[in-house]
Amino acid sequence: MxxxxxxxxxxxxxxGPGWPTGENxxxxxxxxxxLPPRASAPGTARNxxxxxxxxxxKATEAPPYIAALYKGGSFACTASLVAAHWVLTADHCIGGSLSVRVGSLQRESGGQTANVTQQLSEPSGSDIALLRIDKDVQAQYPALxxxxxxxxxxxxxxxxxxxxxxxxxxxxxxxxxxxxxxxxxxxxxxxxxxxxxxxxxxxxxxxxxxxxxxxxxxxxxxxxxxxxxxxxxxxxxxxxxxxxxxxxxxxxx
CATH class of the missing domain: 2.40.10.10 (Trypsin-like serine proteases)
Known part of the structure; x- marks a missing residue:
C-alpha cells in the first residue's frame, strides 16, 4: 500500500529509541x-x-476526507482533508503542480477535485505538509x-x-x-x-x-x-x- x-x-x-545500537x-x-508507471522497478512480486x-x-466506503494527490496530473500520494480548504499529506509528496480528488473510492474518478494553490512544509523539518486548495470542499473532517x-x-x-x-x-x-x-x-x-x-x-x-x-x-x-x-x-x-x-x-x- x-x-x-x-x-x-x-x-x-x-x-532510533527502542532499537539496539547499530541494529536496523x-x-x-x-x-x-x-512512481510514474515507466519508472516502476521490475523486481519479483512475492505477493x-x-x-x-x-x-x-478493499474499502467498501470512502472516508469523506480521504484524498488522492496528483503531481503534474499523475497520481503520487494519498492525503486527508482536514479543513474546508486544507489537505494534510507527507512533505516528501509535495512540489510541482499538485491537485487532489477528495472522498472517492476510486483513485482516478469520482469525489470532488481541486487544485493546490499553496504548499507549506512543517517548519521543524518533519515529513508533514499542509496544502491549501482553490475551493472549499464540504465534508466531514476527522478529529485530530x-x-x-x-x-x-x-x-x-x-x-x-x-x-x-x-x-x-x-x-x-x-x-x-x-x-x-x-x-x-x-x-x-x-x-x-x-x-x-x-x-x-x-x-x-x-x-x-x-x-x-x-x-x-x-x-x-x-x-x-x-x-x-x-x-x-x-x-x-x-x-x-x-x-x-x-x-x-x-x-x-
Whole structure:
C-alpha cells in the first residue's frame, strides 16, 4: 500500500529509541510515493496476487476526507482533508503542480477535485505538509489527535491508494486499508516515529495517507514502507499529534 520517493542508504534509517545500537530492523525502508508507471522497478512480486496496502482490505466506503494527490496530473500520494480548504499529506509528496480528488473510492474518478494553490512544509523539518486548495470542499473532517492518542500499543487503521504488489508495482484502482497496532511510538524510520504492524504492508502511493486510532482520531501520515514488502505488515508514520499547534494555527487561516 505505498509508493517510492527515493531509496536512502541504510545509514539513513538507522534505529532510533527502542532499537539496539547499530541494529536496523528495516534496512529496506524508503519513502512511499508512487512512481510514474515507466519508472516502476521490475523486481519479483512475492505477493503478486494480493491487493494494496499490500495484503490489506478493499474499502467498501470512502472516508469523506480521504484524498488522492496528483503531481503534474499523475497520481503520487494519498492525503486527508482536514479543513474546508486544507489537505494534510507527507512533505516528501509535495512540489510541482499538485491537485487532489477528495472522498472517492476510486483513485482516478469520482469525489470532488481541486487544485493546490499553496504548499507549506512543517517548519521543524518533519515529513508533514499542509496544502491549501482553490475551493472549499464540504465534508466531514476527522478529529485530530492530541497528546496521548498515539502511543505504543494503540490500535490503528491506515488508508491508501498504493501499489498492490510486493515489488511496488501495479497501483490499486480503489482505496485500500489495513489494521493493526503501533508497536513502537518512538522509532526512527526516515524521521517517522510511529512504526506499525498491520494485516497489510505499506507500499508506494500510500505516502501521506492517514492513520486513525480506534477512537477515529487522525494521528499520523504515512512516511515509509519496506521495498520490497516482506509480509510483516510494516509501515512508518509521522506522528501529527506532535505538531498540532502548527496544524491548528495553519488551518485556522
Amino acid at each position: 505505498s509508493a517510492v520517493l527515493a531509496a536512502p542508504s541504510p545509514a539513513a534509517v538507522a534505529g 530492523p528495516h534496512p529496506n525502508a524508503v519513502h512511499a510515493p508512487a 503478486s496476487g494480493k491487493l494494496p496496502i499490500v495484503g490489506g482490505h 489527535g492530541g497528546s496521548g492518542d498515539a502511543t505504543t500499543g494503540t490500535r490503528e487503521r491506515v488508508y491508501g491508494y498504493g501499489y498492490t504488489r510486493s515489488d511496488w508495482s501495479q497501483l490499486s484502482d480503489v482505496l485500500k486499508y489495513s489494521e493493526g497496532t503501533i508497536y513502537d511510538s518512538r522509532c526512527n524510520v526516515l524521521g517517522a516515529s510511529l512504526c506499525i504492524e498491520n494485516d497489510g504492508d505499506t507500499a508506494g502511493g500510500d505516502s501521506g495517507g492517514p492513520m486513525l486510532n480506534d477512537a477515529g482520531k487522525l494521528i499520523g501520515t504515512c512516511t515509509a514502507g519496506n521495498k520490497p514488502t516482506d509480509g510483516s505488515g510494516f509501515g512508518a508514520y509521522s506522528d501529527i499529534t506532535r505538531y498540532r499547534s502548527w496544524i491548528d494555527r495553519t488551518i485556522g487561516q
